[in-house]
Amino acid sequence: TLKLIKETTGKGLDLSQIPLDDKATYQLLSSGNVKGVFQVETSRGIQELLRRLRPEEFSDIINLIALYRPGPLQSGMVDSFIECRHGREKPTFLHPSLEPLLKETYGIILYQEQVMRIANILGGLTLNQADNLRKAMGKKKPEVMAKYRDQFVSGAVKSGIPEKTAHEIFSLMEYFAGYGFNKSHSAAYAVITYQTAYLKANYPTQYMTALMSCEKQNTDKVVSYIEDCRRMDIEVLPPCINESQADFTMAGGGATPEKGKIRFGLGAIKNVGEKAITSILEAKQGGGKFTCRHDFYKRVDSRIVNKQVIESLIKAGAFDSLPGPREEHLKAIGSDMEIAEKKRDHPEQTHLAFGVRSAECEVSKSETRNPQSASRNCPACGAWQGIPDLKPEELWDEKTRLQEEKSVLGFYVSSHPLDKLKKFLAEDSPTTASLSEATDGEEVTLAGVLTEVKKTTTRNGDPMVYLLLEDLEGHVEGLVFKRELTQYEALLKKDEVVLLKGRVIFRNGGGKGQRPSIKVSELSPLEKGLQEESAVITIDPAKHADETLVRLRALFSTHPGHCPVLLDILGQEGQKTRIKVNNRFFVTVNEDFQSAVGDLLGPGHLHFSIRPHAPSTVASPAPKGPRQGPPLPRVQEFKGSRDRATPD
Secondary structure (H helix, E strand, C coil): HHHHHHHHHHCCHHHHHHCCCHHHHHHHHHHHCCCCCCCCCCHHHHHHHHHHCCCCCCHHHHHHHHHCHHHCCHHHCCHHHHHHCCCCCCCCCCCCHHHHHHHCCCCCEEEHHHHHHEEEEECCCCCCHEEEEEEEHHHHCHHHHHHHHHHHHHHHHHHHCCCCHHHHHHHHHHHCCCEEEEEHHHHHHHHHHHHHHHHHHHHHHHHHHHHHHHCCCCHHHHHHHHHHHHHHHCCCCCCCCCCCCCCCCCCCCCCCCCCEEEEHHHHCEEEECHHHHHHHHHHHHHCCCCCCCCHHHHHHCCCCCCHHHHHHHHHHHHCCCCCCHHHHHHHHHHHHHHHHHHHHHHHHHHHHHCCCCCCCCCCCCCHCCCCHHHHCCCCEEEEEEEECCHHHHHHCHHHHHHHHHHHCCCCCCCCCHHHHHHCCCCCCCHHHHHHHHHHCCCCCEEEEEEEEEEEEEECCCCCCEEEEEEECCEEEEEEEEEEHHHHHHHHCCCCCCCEEEEEECCHHHHHCCCEEEEEEEEEEEHHHHHHHCCCEEEEEECCCHHHHHHHHHHHHHCCCCEEEEEEEEECCCCCCEEEEEHHCEEEECCCCHHHCCCCCCCCCCCCCCCCCCCCCCCCCCCCCCCCCCCCCCCCECCCCCCCCCCCC
């Protein structure tokens, strides 16, 4: 990233000198849009914690990293910390002497160092004894803790602390020591977290370019980062033999890159090795950009840039800057390769092979090998194309183009089968990337495209299907057994866009690094399936008056149905209050309803949430651990009173 910043802006950035109060960095962290940011990109849970905590200074990042662990999350510490952080609760201290030691963490013992300081300053233990106490508390050694309890209480009493309070303080230390994190470790992590967030916030194109280059062999991560680029309005362009380098680059390159555009690297294309890339880059460096495919074949070493390499380049879109469609380039490979080999073996016959006067491929259209078919001459060099016109059935539709693209890139780049429906998916909808936080047996619902469907049989001889579901952030394997196969066989087709429900399976009980699978229980076409989920309507009180809610309620009444409705009310600081609409106002989501909501609120206010909901409580539960999805601040019920259309 630093190299790209230097090349594109002329600025030599020293990370040790960047300001620690950069507003854009804290805005990025508070938004939770932190893919690629060290330590905080790992799960939706920590992203939601960022949104709730809203860090404003470096110490907030240190605290956040220490907070996001199973112990603090399960103990309720996180909720208390955040409430105090935003002034909604007042921190309490068992004794005034604790305040200077715990003020930065709002009365909560968050760090191991705090345990040691309390033992040392209040209880009179030496630093060595305090460290031994910390270890004993962390490992739950009762006999050692009992010994130090007496010593601590005795020392605290000498310091003027009542004996009862001293016992309470020691018990508090004992309780929190099991959760305590090493602050020096948290601070070290926080430095890298801040630095990577700073780069992403201030140099997003350079940062994402470098990030994808580093992860180019990790398909799932590249897919996720491409989607993140689209969210940031950074366009990821397909590979191009005239523009791409081995790694991802900023489009345009050099000191004049195209703002907000990244060019795909040739090194991420299957079957295109280092030697082939070197041959292509050297040919381009020596003779400039390729003007047509004939020019390309003449200038590269066909022994290295062979048929398999060229097929992959064409399917990936790397020949799109040359005259002619991908289908034509593929169809002509045989004849073009034959000519290239003749050129290599008999260079003196180059002008005969390509039907041109010289090896520079510069002729007039009248001097081509096939003057009777001038329409089949290359528009760039005048050489005969060597193949007949393509028939209509040989032309690719978008679906075929994307399939071929994915076959050599491992994912979709120019577009995605889900793009047309992506705008209707709520931000909190689960993705394949979020499955890393799921537990064995957990029920999930995912939207995606079936990229593989393989029929087989179980050990008992019953039919079953293995499938691969891909979304905008990765993929997951699905298993469909006999009963479900009978019911949903018509949908089990490659490239079908579906809504899938099932249970998470971790083979061998799960564990670090294990990929989950899904035991499929339901399948439906995505567009139909979304309409049976929850319709989420976003309302901004700053833009929509109370009258809007009245009209919205009337809209619900004129479109009765079975689809639940949730209202997301935006707060002044960007937080959302989710309101469940009474089931009397459930709707039928058809084109007329979608159009009416758009006319009333504007585009982009209607989405569908495919996350399981149980909004029957007034307050959302505290996170139970790293796997939990992002909770909403509050859930209320919208009963649609006759007198007012506001939350009850």
